[in-house]
Amino acid sequence: MPLxxxxxxxxxxxxxxGAPCHVTVSDNGLTMxxxxxxxxxxxxxxxxxxxxxxxxxxxxxxxxSWGDGTSxxxxxLKDPALIVAFRRAAPSQLTAHLERAAEQVxxxxxxxxxxxxxxxxxxxxxxxxxxxxxxxVVEWAVARIPIEWEQKLGETVYQDFLSKETVLKDGPAxxxxxxxxxxxxxxxxxxxxxxxxxxxxxxxVNAFALPGGYVxxxxxxxNKAESGEEVAGVLSHExxxxxxxxxxxxxxxxxxxxxxVGIVLGDQQGVxxxxxxxGMELATLKFGRAQETExxxxxLRLLSDARIxxxxxxxxxxxxxxKDKERVELFSTHPMSAARAERLKAELAALPKRTPIPFTFxxxxxxxxxxxxxxxx
Amino acid sequence: MKCEILYPGAFPMxxxxxxxxxxxxxxxxxxxxxxxxIDIESKMEGGFLGALSRKMLSGEKFFFQTLRAxxxxxxxxxxxxxxxxxxxxxxxxxNEYMVQKDGFLAGAEGVKIESKMQSLTRGLLGxxxxxxxxxxxxxxxxxxxxxxxxxxxxxxxxxxxxxxxHLVAWTSTTTYNIEKASSGWxxxxxxxxxxxxxxxxxxxxxxxxxxPGSFGNWIRQFIPVSE
Ligand SMILES: [Zn+2]
Numbered sequence: 001m002p003l004x005x006x007x008x009x010x011x012x013x014x015x016x017x018g019a020p021c022h023v024t025v026s027d028n029g030l031t032m033x034x035x036x037x038x039x040x041x042x043x044x045x046x047x048x049x050x051x052x053x054x055x056x057x058x059x060x061x062x063x064x065s066w067g068d069g070t071s072x073x074x075x076x077l078k079d080p081a082l083i084v085a086f087r088r089a090a091p092s093q094l095t096a097h098l099e100r101a102a103e104q105v106x107x108x109x110x111x112x113x114x115x116x117x118x119x120x121x122x123x124x125x126x127x128x129x130x131x132x133x134x135x136x137v138v139e140w141a142v143a144r145i146p147i148e149w150e151q152k153l154g155e156t157v158y159q160d161f162l163s164k165e166t167v168l169k170d171g172p173a174x175x176x177x178x179x180x181x182x183x184x185x186x187x188x189x190x191x192x193x194x195x196x197x198x199x200x201x202x203x204x205v206n207a208f209a210l211p212g213g214y215v216x217x218x219x220x221x222x223n224k225a226e227s228g229e230e231v232a233g234v235l236s237h238e239x240x241x242x243x244x245x246x247x248x249x250x251x252x253x254x255x256x257x258x259x260x261v262g263i264v265l266g267d268q269q270g271v272x273x274x275x276x277x278x279g280m281e282l283a284t285l286k287f288g289r290a291q292e293t294e295x296x297x298x299x300l301r302l303l304s305d306a307r308i309x310x311x312x313x314x315x316x317x318x319x320x321x322x323k324d325k326e327r328v329e330l331f332s333t334h335p336m337s338a339a340r341a342e343r344l345k346a347e348l349a350a351l352p353k354r355t356p357i358p359f360t361f362x363x364x365x366x367x368x369x370x371x372x373x374x375x376x377x
Numbered sequence: 378m379k380c381e382i383l384y385p386g387a388f389p390m391x392x393x394x395x396x397x398x399x400x401x402x403x404x405x406x407x408x409x410x411x412x413x414x415i416d417i418e419s420k421m422e423g424g425f426l427g428a429l430s431r432k433m434l435s436g437e438k439f440f441f442q443t444l445r446a447x448x449x450x451x452x453x454x455x456x457x458x459x460x461x462x463x464x465x466x467x468x469x470x471x472n473e474y475m476v477q478k479d480g481f482l483a484g485a486e487g488v489k490i491e492s493k494m495q496s497l498t499r500g501l502l503g504x505x506x507x508x509x510x511x512x513x514x515x516x517x518x519x520x521x522x523x524x525x526x527x528x529x530x531x532x533x534x535x536x537x538x539x540x541x542x543h544l545v546a547w548t549s550t551t552t553y554n555i556e557k558a559s560s561g562w563x564x565x566x567x568x569x570x571x572x573x574x575x576x577x578x579x580x581x582x583x584x585x586x587x588x589p590g591s592f593g594n595w596i597r598q599f600i601p602v603s604e
Contacts (some may be wrong), residue, residue, distance in 0.1 A: 008550060010579035016530025017548050017581040020469050035469075057475060057549045065533070074533045074579060076550045078471065159433045 005035040006082055010074040013039050023077060030064070032075060043073070047090050052098055059105045062086060062098075128218040147192045147212075150248060154212025158196070160236045161216065166201035168219070172369040173199050176361045177217055180232040180308070183359075184239055187305040193242060197235070205320070209238035211247040219370050225316060228359045228366070233313020236306075237299035244298065246291040296340060297347050310348055311357035317341045378485040380517050382463050383454075389463045389482060390456045391519055393447035401442045403455050403483045411444070412451025418443040425535060441481065441490065455483050457521035461585060464526050466518045473513040473549040476520060479589075480545040485516025511549070520546055524587030531578025541572045542588045549582030 008018030009032065020035045029047050034040035045066050055063035055076065062077040064086075077083055088096055158363065168174050181197045193213030202218040209215045215238050225231045241247060285297070303310040318341045378403055379394040390409060393401050400418070408417075444453055457463070459479075466474065468488060484490060490509040512518055519525070522545050529537055531551060538556075547553070553576045576582050 008471050008551075010533055016474055016528070016579075018550060018579060020471050055550065055552065057552055059552075061550065072533075076579070078473070078549075227509055287409075 003033060003035050006077070006079045007032070008078075009034070009040060009100070011072060012070045018076065020308040021075070023075060023082060025082065025089050027089060030086065032073075047094055050094075052090070052094055054098055054101050054105070059101075062097070063101045082341060112285065117169070133162070133354065137214065138249050138252050141252045142245055145245075145248055150245070151193075151212035154214045154247075158210050158216075162198060162200070166198040168201065172361065172366045173222060175237070176228060176359070176363075176366045177222075177231070179359055179361065180228065180235050181215075181239075183306045183308060184236055184302055187302060188239070188243065195239060195242070207234050207238050209241045211242065211251070213239075213242050213247065215242070216237035222370055224320075226319075226363070227312055227355065228361065228363050229309045229312025229356075230316035232306075232308045232359075233299065233303060233310070233316055236302045236308075237295045238311065240295040240298040241287065241291070241303060244291070244294055246287050246295065249285060249291070293343065296344055300344055301351065302346055304348075304351050304354055306355040307354055308359075310351070314341055314344045314348065317344065378481075378517060380465055380519060382465065386462070387460045387524075390454055391463060393453045393455060393483060395444075395451055395453065397446055397450045397515060398487045399450075400443050400445045401453065401483055402443055402486075402488065403453070404457070404481055405442050406413040407449050407455045407457060407482055408442075408444065409451040409454040409456045412446075414446050414449040414451040415453055416445050416447045418445050436580060441484075442474075451514045455519070457482055459521075459523045459589065461525040461587070463519060463521045464583065466520065468513060468515055468518055470513075470515045473511065474518065474546045475549055476510040476512055476546040477544050478510060480520050480522065480583075480585075481510055481512070482521040483519040484512065484514075485518070487514045487516040488512060488518055489514035513549075520583065522583070522585035522587075523592070524585050527584050527586065529576075529579055529582040531582065533577060533579040535578040537576045537578075537582065539574050539576060539582060539584055540588065541574055542590050543584045543586075545573060545583040545585050547582040548580035549576075551582060552577045 003022040005020030005022055007023040009021045010018050019038050019040055021038075021040065022033045022035055024031050024033075029045050029050070031044045032040075033040070033042045045064075050064050050066040052065075053063050055061050058080070060078075062083045063074060064077065065072070066076045067073050077086065087098070095118065100373050128273040177197055177199050181195060185191065185195050195213040195215060197215040197217060200216050200218055204218050205220045205224045207215065207217040207221055215235070221234060222231055225234075238324070300310050300313060303313060319343065378396075378399055381392045381394075383390045383392055393403075395401060395415070397414075463482065468474075481490070489512065491513075492509075526545060529539075531537055541555070553574045556573055556575050
């Protein structure tokens, strides 16, 4: 079997890049056997006849020299196992200065590595952060979240929220909202979500949707609305936040890098845990302007498909924006603007005209039932 | 893999013969022509984050692509971007070369390429940038230069000083320090950096007879400037 070279030998008459040779370590020295065509002869060198130092570009090679003049030989050992064998076998006075040098190199390298890994860490962090700012990465990550995760996440927050609030179990208001939800959701083909809508006692003029299809409508909003169509408009808007997965997009943006790593690794528990740390934040999540516009426009189309008079939605928004100074709750998570209503009007004009089908309930008795259900303090 | 240098001199090309399913690593963009049995392999391993961190940490894909004779034996013609000589080196498993990033043209399947961050001071001061390639393993290695390639052989402890921008490759038994050039190093003065490498043997240093930076400056004076 041909010998595999494990060292390079330098000497007069040898190639400048060194001649390949095979070195073995014994108890009292080393043996060098040339590999391939070479003017070198096999040599056995006692530890007492050689000098040793560290060398090579990274100071990680063992340099063994012996002889004088033209028979001066220098061998570079690079194989770590061979170097270890040499250090074990050699007398300590031969390698003592080497061990000290090796320690210095180790220390220098350690701090060097520390510096570079922190530099690399900062760079990677920076790149990911910049990428994060871009909607593309968020969309990419959100598209990888399975619907089941989303439902589990939404349901956890939903149940948590409902347990602390007064939920209307039945009555005209609940039936009315159920009818609206029914009319809207049957016009969403192939929806992966099973929407659940609750009416919660509270003065705030608001409604929100959690990822996975969990929607809350406050009685304050129903009190403010002048028709069922107005409430249906807000509901349609909220359902479309769910369908476009806006909540998840915001969540991924807020959780940032950690969420994406979790999603990439398929670490559902980790992502859910992080999301729960955000807790109720999800319920009062502020959506971006682009998301609001999207939910408005798709919401309007859904209303039209469901044959619910879409101008209710526009009127409600307009009325809220007139009362801007009142600072109703809906403004904080759903900032109103005249531009928003204008955009909806333009969109409505472009939609095919459909004859609306009225709801089966009268709005006034529904509102009156709310006044009765307000708990007396 | 068998390599053959065609048209040796200023405008050479390398013909690489590959057996069926054999691969060659080639500098990205070096392929001039190939048999129809040769495919360029591009794989994205480890998903998005894996690929990103690999790119960030090693710059790997920036340097080379893998060409495979996946549909039968064939040949590939490779040529460097700049005019200049090509050398073939035989790696036997013990010798190892540090190669300035533009100096690499191709390597056999058994050739291992590692991009290596230079130590901070060397990298900051050196003209070659932060990455140099550490090339070892077994098989043929093809390097290219700007101008002619000149080989300098150093005995143990023998020293030699080389202008940074003329470096192509050197053996890993050779150590070096980057120093400020004393006056008179023309290339350094024109590149404004004034840096040289002091090499210390044993080993071999390959240098190129032309300096890409100086050549660029020289050519710029003939390019009409608008505005
Ligand atoms: Zn909204």
